[in-house]
């Protein structure tokens with residue numbers, strides 16, 4: 001649904017952006033597989049370079065699984081990760097080129113070149129993987145969930161723990177659930193003004 005200005009309805013954009021918060025403490029019902037699927041079915045449409053869609057997601061639901069991750073979280077992020085109902089490790093697949101015949105049939109032949117160009121693959125996977133993490137955060141909100149993204153973790157440790165031999169590289173850890181209001185939310189900090197962010201030549 002859109003307004004006459006072409007923007008989504010206030011309810012939608014408030015829910016996704018202006019009223020949405022980063023959350024660190026959770027409560028309420030568990031996160032369902034249906035909610036994860038719903039978020040994926042929105043996130044997957046966001047654009048990536050050549051449609052390579054390199055984001056891969058490790059779902060850690062059990063206490064044992066999250067305890068393995070907690071070893072690699074920075075101290076400030078450890079307890080909230082252990083306490084979260086569900087944690088996602090957002091990673092990027094540096095071997096994304098195996099899927100080019102399906103995802104970019106017009107560039108399928110590039111898979112051969114990319115096989116011999118690991119640095120180019122790392123760079124492409126990093127850039128498009130990170131932009132997909134942004135889509136994922138907003139898509140999880142659209143699926144009715146709250147998210148606590150965290151960059152404070154030992155990425156090399158996480159990669160050895162979970163992704164050995166796969167070509168996946170961890171990008172961001174996301175705690176996911178329903179906010180334990182009001183404890184789970186820090187007061188909103190300011191944002192820069194449009195004039196401080198945009199410049200026009």
Ligand SMILES: Cc1cc2nc3c(=O)[nH]c(=O)nc-3n(C[C@H](O)[C@H](O)[C@H](O)COP(=O)(O)O)c2cc1C
Nearest residue numbers: 020021022077149150151152153172186187188189
């Ligand atoms: C890439 C990224 C890394 C972050 N790393 C951490 C982190 O390591 N620990 C933490 O507590 N919050 C982390 N955050 C949460 C941010 O501090 C939070 O999203 C930001 O302050 C905006 O808060 P708001 O959504 O409540 O306005 C991270 C967020 C992003 C997007």
